[in-house]
Amino acid sequence: MKFRSQYLTDARGSVGGTTASKNHYGSFMRARIKPVNPQSIAQIETRAILKTLAKNWRNLTDVQRQGWRQLATQISFTDSIGQSFTLTGEALYIQNNCNLAKVGSTFISDAPSIDLNNVKYPNGFVCDIVATPGSEDITCNFIDAISVGQKLVIESSGEVSAGIEYMKNYRKIGVLDSAFMTGSSIKDLYESVFGAVPAAGKVAFFRGHIVDTSTGFVSSKIAERSISTI
Numbered sequence: 001m002k003f004r005s006q007y008l009t010d011a012r013g014s015v016g017g018t019t020a021s022k023n024h025y026g027s028f029m030r031a032r033i034k035p036v037n038p039q040s041i042a043q044i045e046t047r048a049i050l051k052t053l054a055k056n057w058r059n060l061t062d063v064q065r066q067g068w069r070q071l072a073t074q075i076s077f078t079d080s081i082g083q084s085f086t087l088t089g090e091a092l093y094i095q096n097n098c099n100l101a102k103v104g105s106t107f108i109s110d111a112p113s114i115d116l117n118n119v120k121y122p123n124g125f126v127c128d129i130v131a132t133p134g135s136e137d138i139t140c141n142f143i144d145a146i147s148v149g150q151k152l153v154i155e156s157s158g159e160v161s162a163g164i165e166y167m168k169n170y171r172k173i174g175v176l177d178s179a180f181m182t183g184s185s186i187k188d189l190y191e192s193v194f195g196a197v198p199a200a201g202k203v204a205f206f207r208g209h210i211v212d213t214s215t216g217f218v219s220s221k222i223a224e225r226s227i228s229t230i
Helices: 041-059 062-072 089-101 187-194
Strands: 013-015 018-023 026-031 125-130 137-142 150-160 171-176 203-212 222-229
Touching (some): 125 203, 150 187, 171 187
Antiparallel strands (some): 018 026, 125 137, 150 171, 150 203
16 A cells, blocks of 8 residues: 655655655655565566567657657656656656557557547446356447447456455456447456356456557546346
8 A cells, every 4th residue: 555644755665564665756655565476477478568668669769759758748647546647758658558569459659649538438338147057158238339449458357256346356358349249248258267157146347448559548447247147
């Protein structure tokens, strides 16, 4: 957990279970933890992408790098404790291209035009889970179709108890594009990560966000809770 101190403007190091630190975006304090390195496939792939993009940044022209720096000054982000910050040009270049890589889209070298209003999540979605033996399925219904030039990253919690109302932990199960028809099945995507469809009476959470394939910008995430039925 991070929090801002009203009394300290700058500090380093750890005291007890608390660590004080500072980065490009400001000072913060967090719980002292031992880093975990599970070496998962997703983690290894992300590290490889970041390494490639850091190299690619150095190979951009001065004009291209300046374009990303200028774009970065126009966009404000908010961290987990509500503190606003801007990225460096390099960080924005890496962030957006990492978003593109994770949906199988091509890297971009030139800073895109800023139009965050174009990156909107479809107006809600519902995932229906059917656990009838021999007819198990999970279908995904959107109010608005996924637009051409955008892809939707869909994640799930996997099967959990029906008593759980909120979920923090998700795993990516796939990427949908404009060819996906509302009401179509995502059962194969789900089973490739979690195995069997959730049993009747159990719950699975689903979450998604849009990636604009021409810019690498992403929408906010929307989540929904689905109960498996017979």
